[in-house]
Amino acid sequence: MTRNKKFLHLAALTAAATLYLTVTSHVAAETGNRNCGPRALVVDRLAQGYGETRQSMGLGTNNQMIEVFASSETGTWTITVTSPAGVTCLVASGQAFEELAEALPAPGNDA
Template identity: 65%
Template sequence: MKTKTIIFSALAVLIAAPALAQSGQHCAPRDMVVDRLAKKYGETRQSMGLGANNAVVEVFASDKSGSWTITVTSANGVTCLVASGQAFEELAEVLPADGNDA
């Protein structure tokens, strides 16, 4: 998995999820959200992981436009937009050797 993407996703969820849950905005059934991201922005899923309370955190992005979106889907199937932006870039970084913090 792409470490930076997952770390970025986790941080975004920690910051934004409580606000989204309270406001109820920018949320819809997952299939509707995924369809809109694909049709309107050309974004496809690039990575995913499990967050708190078994929420699924996903990163969607377009390799053509560079747009990206982070979503969180709760166990009840409701997906909320957490963050979005431009200039998405896929990275394949190698972890440092054991005992080497650099």
């Protein structure tokens, strides 16, 4: 897959994740979803139970904080969304986390 295709794929996944996170956080807030809790408690459980630490973060819609936690030792990862009220919900998790530091291709070059 060329870099441009990878970038477009990543952009599409990011857009889908943002939409999912927005809907999930609203549903969780309204329904009392069990995958949600006070941020400090969720972060502590990710650290103690899985050895995960925050790897990246960003601001989503409605001032929601999106974070990626991962463990370089076990390869586990978790994506969370935190509302301005401090409620954190787990929205995705998995295995085989890899940290990447890829440079963007030069304009007009999809290699």
